[in-house]
Amino acid sequence: MSSVNTMNERPSAGPATGLVAYVRRNVALSVSLGILWLAGMVLVAALADQLRPYGITDMDLSSRLAAPGATKHWLGTDELGRDVLSRLIQSIRVSLVIAFGATIISAVFGTALGLAAAQFRGFVEHLVLALADFQAALPFLIMSLAVLAFFGSSMVLLVCLMGFYGWERYARIARGLAISAGAQGYAASVVQLGATPARVYLRHILPNVASTLIVSMTLTFPEIILMESGLSFLGLGVQPPETSLGNMVGFGREYLTRAPWIMLAPAAVIMLTTLSISLVGDWLRDRLDPTLR
Amino acid sequence: MTPLLEAKNLSRVYQVRRGYFARPNPVRAVDDISVVVMPGETLGIVGESGSGKSTLGRMLLGIDPAQAGEVKLEHKPMPPLRSAQWRALRAKMQLVYQDPLAALDRRLTIAAQIGEPLDIHQIGTKEQRTAQVEELMAAVGLRRDQAGRYPHELSGGQRQRAVIARALATRPSLLVCDEPVAALDVSIQAQVVNMLRDLQEQYGMAMVFISHDLKVVRNVADRVAVMYLGKIVEEGSSDTIFRSPRHPYTKALVSSMPVPGKQLQGRIILQGEPPNPAVRPTGCAFHPRCPLAIDLCRTNAPALRRVGVQRTAACHLVAGDAAAVAA
Amino acid sequence: MINFVLTRLLRAAVTIAAVVTFAFVVLRMSGDPAQVLLGPDAPQDAVDAFRRAWGLDQPLWVQYLAYLKSIFTGDFGVSMRDKAPAIELVLERLPATLQLTVPALLLKLLIGIPVGVYAALHRQSFADRGVILLAVVGFTIPSFVMGLVLVLIFSVILGVLPSGGQDTWVHGILPTITMSIGGIGILARFSRSAMIEVMGQPFIRTASAKGLKWRDVVWSHALPNAAIPIVTIVGFMVGSLIAGAVVVESIFSWPGIGRLLVVSVTNRDLAVVQCILLVIAAAMVVSNLVVELLYGWLDPRLHARAGH
Numbered sequence: 001m002s003s004v005n006t007m008n009e010r011p012s013a014g015p016a017t018g019l020v021a022y023v024r025r026n027v028a029l030s031v032s033l034g035i036l037w038l039a040g041m042v043l044v045a046a047l048a049d050q051l052r053p054y055g056i057t058d059m060d061l062s063s064r065l066a067a068p069g070a071t072k073h074w075l076g077t078d079e080l081g082r083d084v085l086s087r088l089i090q091s092i093r094v095s096l097v098i099a100f101g102a103t104i105i106s107a108v109f110g111t112a113l114g115l116a117a118a119q120f121r122g123f124v125e126h127l128v129l130a131l132a133d134f135q136a137a138l139p140f141l142i143m144s145l146a147v148l149a150f151f152g153s154s155m156v157l158l159v160c161l162m163g164f165y166g167w168e169r170y171a172r173i174a175r176g177l178a179i180s181a182g183a184q185g186y187a188a189s190v191v192q193l194g195a196t197p198a199r200v201y202l203r204h205i206l207p208n209v210a211s212t213l214i215v216s217m218t219l220t221f222p223e224i225i226l227m228e229s230g231l232s233f234l235g236l237g238v239q240p241p242e243t244s245l246g247n248m249v250g251f252g253r254e255y256l257t258r259a260p261w262i263m264l265a266p267a268a269v270i271m272l273t274t275l276s277i278s279l280v281g282d283w284l285r286d287r288l289d290p291t292l293r
Numbered sequence: 294m295t296p297l298l299e300a301k302n303l304s305r306v307y308q309v310r311r312g313y314f315a316r317p318n319p320v321r322a323v324d325d326i327s328v329v330v331m332p333g334e335t336l337g338i339v340g341e342s343g344s345g346k347s348t349l350g351r352m353l354l355g356i357d358p359a360q361a362g363e364v365k366l367e368h369k370p371m372p373p374l375r376s377a378q379w380r381a382l383r384a385k386m387q388l389v390y391q392d393p394l395a396a397l398d399r400r401l402t403i404a405a406q407i408g409e410p411l412d413i414h415q416i417g418t419k420e421q422r423t424a425q426v427e428e429l430m431a432a433v434g435l436r437r438d439q440a441g442r443y444p445h446e447l448s449g450g451q452r453q454r455a456v457i458a459r460a461l462a463t464r465p466s467l468l469v470c471d472e473p474v475a476a477l478d479v480s481i482q483a484q485v486v487n488m489l490r491d492l493q494e495q496y497g498m499a500m501v502f503i504s505h506d507l508k509v510v511r512n513v514a515d516r517v518a519v520m521y522l523g524k525i526v527e528e529g530s531s532d533t534i535f536r537s538p539r540h541p542y543t544k545a546l547v548s549s550m551p552v553p554g555k556q557l558q559g560r561i562i563l564q565g566e567p568p569n570p571a572v573r574p575t576g577c578a579f580h581p582r583c584p585l586a587i588d589l590c591r592t593n594a595p596a597l598r599r600v601g602v603q604r605t606a607a608c609h610l611v612a613g614d615a616a617a618v619a620a
Numbered sequence: 621m622i623n624f625v626l627t628r629l630l631r632a633a634v635t636i637a638a639v640v641t642f643a644f645v646v647l648r649m650s651g652d653p654a655q656v657l658l659g660p661d662a663p664q665d666a667v668d669a670f671r672r673a674w675g676l677d678q679p680l681w682v683q684y685l686a687y688l689k690s691i692f693t694g695d696f697g698v699s700m701r702d703k704a705p706a707i708e709l710v711l712e713r714l715p716a717t718l719q720l721t722v723p724a725l726l727l728k729l730l731i732g733i734p735v736g737v738y739a740a741l742h743r744q745s746f747a748d749r750g751v752i753l754l755a756v757v758g759f760t761i762p763s764f765v766m767g768l769v770l771v772l773i774f775s776v777i778l779g780v781l782p783s784g785g786q787d788t789w790v791h792g793i794l795p796t797i798t799m800s801i802g803g804i805g806i807l808a809r810f811s812r813s814a815m816i817e818v819m820g821q822p823f824i825r826t827a828s829a830k831g832l833k834w835r836d837v838v839w840s841h842a843l844p845n846a847a848i849p850i851v852t853i854v855g856f857m858v859g860s861l862i863a864g865a866v867v868v869e870s871i872f873s874w875p876g877i878g879r880l881l882v883v884s885v886t887n888r889d890l891a892v893v894q895c896i897l898l899v900i901a902a903a904m905v906v907s908n909l910v911v912e913l914l915y916g917w918l919d920p921r922l923h924a925r926a927g928h
Contacts, residue, residue, distance in 0.1 A: 130634060130635075130638065131638075133631065133634075133635055133638075134635055134638040134639065134642070137635045137639070137901065137904050137905055137908060138639060138642075138897075138900070138901050138904060139860055139862065139863035139900065139904065140863075141863040141866055141867075142862070142863055142866070142881070142896075142897060142900050142901075143897075145866070145881055145882070145885050145893070146643070146646065146885075146893055146894070146897045147646060148885055149884065149885035149888055149889075149890065149893040150646045150647065150888075150890065150893075152888070185395045185396070186395065186396060186397055186398040186399070188356075188396075189388070189390060189396040189397075189456075190398070190409070191356075191375075192354070192356055192383060192387075192388050193383055193387075193409060193410045193413055193459070194380040194381065194382075194383030194384060194410070194413050194414060195380070195409075195413050196380065197375075199413065204398050204401075207400050208398065208399070208400055222759075222760070226762045229762060229764075230762060230763075230764060230867055233762075233764045233867070234866070234867065234870055234882050235882075235886065236882070236885055236886070246762075246764070249764060249765060249768070250764075253768055253871075256768060256771060256772060256776060257776050260772055260776075263768060267765040267768070267769070270762060270765065271760050271761055271765065274759070274760040275756065275760040278756070278759060278760065
């Protein structure tokens with residue numbers, strides 16, 4: 001995305017060899033590891049069907065609760081003899097897809113509302129701000145629980161629900177940036193040149209706010225992963241036979257004494273993924289927007 | 294000669310509120326102002342900050358819609374704000390801002406931004422636009438190799454040159470400059486002002502030059518309007534205004550203008566608070582600071598009257614036309 | 621100042637109204653209550669009678685007004701499962717939740733803020749690095765993982781602490797730690813950066829340049845100014861305590877509001893869910909209001925430009 005573009009535009013980043021040197025000079029080890037881990041997760045999610053040694057519901061009743069390290073099951077098996085590694089791979093895919101979809105929905109929805117508030121002001125702006133206040137006033141977990149109680153859980157509903165997570169932040173940021181660009185700034189000057197609103201937003205305002213919005217996406221993404229896994233852990237998110245990281249931890253909890261690996265493997269994946277995103281996000285924030293703390 | 298731009302009885306009142314429950318407080322930024330701009334001439338507008346001169350400039354361009362009164366360009370009324378006709382009209386009238394860094398998009402090269410009005414108004418082919426941008430850059434004194442630079446890579450003066458080039462791209466017949474050199478180093482100010490004057494002659498356009506700096510206005514303007522708290526208090530040709538100001542406020546302003554090689558003499562120091570548009574005095578808005586104020590000034594606002602050839606002033610103490618001619 | 625307070629009160633009232641409306645809309649959208657309560661096989665005349673009895677044959681806005689009236693008179697409906705008024709069930713569970721959330725909040729404040737301030741005054745020290753690490757832990761480890769790992773260590777492996785239940789105060793140790801540990805890290809990190817920012821301000825340099833004792837500079841100049849942003853984040857924490865309780869109470873089988881909420885959601889016991897939703901929203905709004913008023917009182921700049 002635009003982060004990649006800004007890197008490529010720099011004169012120091014030349015061909016492949018130059019890029020390696022550039023990374024070595026400018027990226028801390030922890031950030032490189034974070035990027036590697038995230039790339040690995042994305043690969044796993046994309047190639048889940050090819051990587052998975054077994055089906056996620058295949059039961060091997062002869063080896064139930066097998067410990068990790070067995071030749072047949074690297075990460076052991078669960079109470080029904082299902083391969084933990086295979087379920088983990090599928091869970092990574094499901095959790096990442098939900099988090100990714102939800103982050104994009106939330107960013108698009110929030111940004112659109114924020115820009116609408118900045119463009120129309122008056123009633124629309126008051127409405128958007130009141131909605132944002134309302135969203136911020138009610139803990140998201142509680143609101144999701146209420147919605148799930150009323151409608152029952154389904155995959156589509158879950159993605160849409162998670163898509164409401166953090167929209168108010170994008171809305172506030174987009175509104176603030178658009179207003180400051182409009183009052184005296186470059187947007188006002190382009191309007192004054194005779195540009196249509198579409199041109200002002202697409203060619204000027206969006207590219208300028210994109211870096212800030214991408215930074216807030218790196219903040220919401222891990223939070224959505226945590227939110228989804230929390231709901232799934234409580235048994236109210238992703239429903240069996242489908243599986244997700246939080247869902248695996250939730251079911252693994254029953255066997256905490258006898259087979260802690262069922263729960264520890266997905267827990268470790270959740271932690272490493274959120275940690276990597278925060279590291280990479282912090283780094284991106286410093287790169288893209290020096291004005292932001 | 295018919296006027297290029299005619300503004301009649303323009304007013305704009307802002308309702309300033311502090312909190313939902315506070316009573317709105319009307320601020321008269323521009324109060325019943327009429328001005329005329331002839332083709333090719335430069336009208337200077339001077340006044341302190343808060344006098345409403347920037348708002349007036351934006352109203353002349355139709356960027357801030359008039360709440361009362363009307364603006365006519367070439368005898369045609371201003372189309373509704375942000376309509377297609379309004380947008381098309383932008384090609385004919387342009388604005389140069391005080392802060393060039395804020396007015397430029399930091400993510401586009403200056404060549405792209407100078408050429409943007411040509412894109413917007415669909416002027417010429419792609420090759421013609423490129424050629425035109427090069428020509429404009431040369432005209433404002435930017436080097437060819439600076440075309441690919443971003444705004445933050447240029448100096449303040451160069452940025453303002455880029456903004457001016459962008460404003461000139463569509464060959465407007467009216468250019469409004471709102472404090473165009475206030476953000477620049479003093480050493481650069483003269484260069485930019487002289488360039489503006491040269492370009493105006495070369496392009497044959499009319500210019501409204503807004504500034505708090507009398508030296509600069511004297512240098513460029515053919516005619517000058519002095520503003521105080523949303524009203525024009527004196528208007529006339531640049532020469533007469535600076536040589537023999539009539540209104541006490543103009544007199545005070547002109548008396549504090551340094552002239553090279555001379556000591557400042559007879560300087561009038563204004564007393565009292567600087568003008569606050571939110572708390573407007575009764576009668577003549579200038580009376581609390583006026584050294585000559587009489588009782589009439591406290592109760593009755595003076596109207597703008599003719600006080601000489603092509604010359605108006607709003608003061609009870611300045612004699613009307615007949616006396617002025619006699620004197 | 622009165623203007624400021626009135627504006628905030630109005631906003632709080634609007635937020636409460638929005639939550640009540642949200643509950644009403646979601647409740648109505650989730651299906652016909654008659655069908656839900658009587659089951660899909662109920663005879664038509666029974667459904668009609670039910671609708672008349674509950675006013676469901678009235679226009680929507682009449683229903684809405686009736687709903688508002690019942691909310692304001694403290695009638696939140698009857699639990700389908702326990703056949704008891706929902707508000708009673710919730711109030712019954714409230715003390716258990718407070719037993720966890722109040723000590724957890726105190727731990728966060730009493731450990732998080734001093735540690736953060738200490739780290740800010742001793743940068744690059746062991747404590748400073750510890751704060752950053754703890755904040756990372758607080759942000760990346762979800763509380764359900766933290767809780768289970770603590771159970772694994774202290775209950776399963778070491779066998780020193782109970783893994784669930786509410787019998788003695790010892791049972792409260794693990795849940796309280798689980799609830800507070802992440803918050804301690806986040807609060808410490810936040811206090812640290814607030815303090816560092818204040819310490820970099822010119823007036824601090826002025827204060828130490830004019831010969832003030834270092835301790836007085838910190839106590840009478842730096843801390844009061846750093847308090848303003850810290851109060852804001854504490855306000856958010858108070859509000860999110862109950863949300864945190866949902867997960868922790870479920871892990872440790874703690875009979876509080878959070879667990880009641882999860883059970884009610886699983887059983888689709890709508891009256892109880894709705895009641896908890898409104899109680900939590902009210903708690904959030906009140907705590908936000910208190911924080912904003914406190915903020916206005918702490919920050920003299922707000923007196924001048926109150927309202928927006």
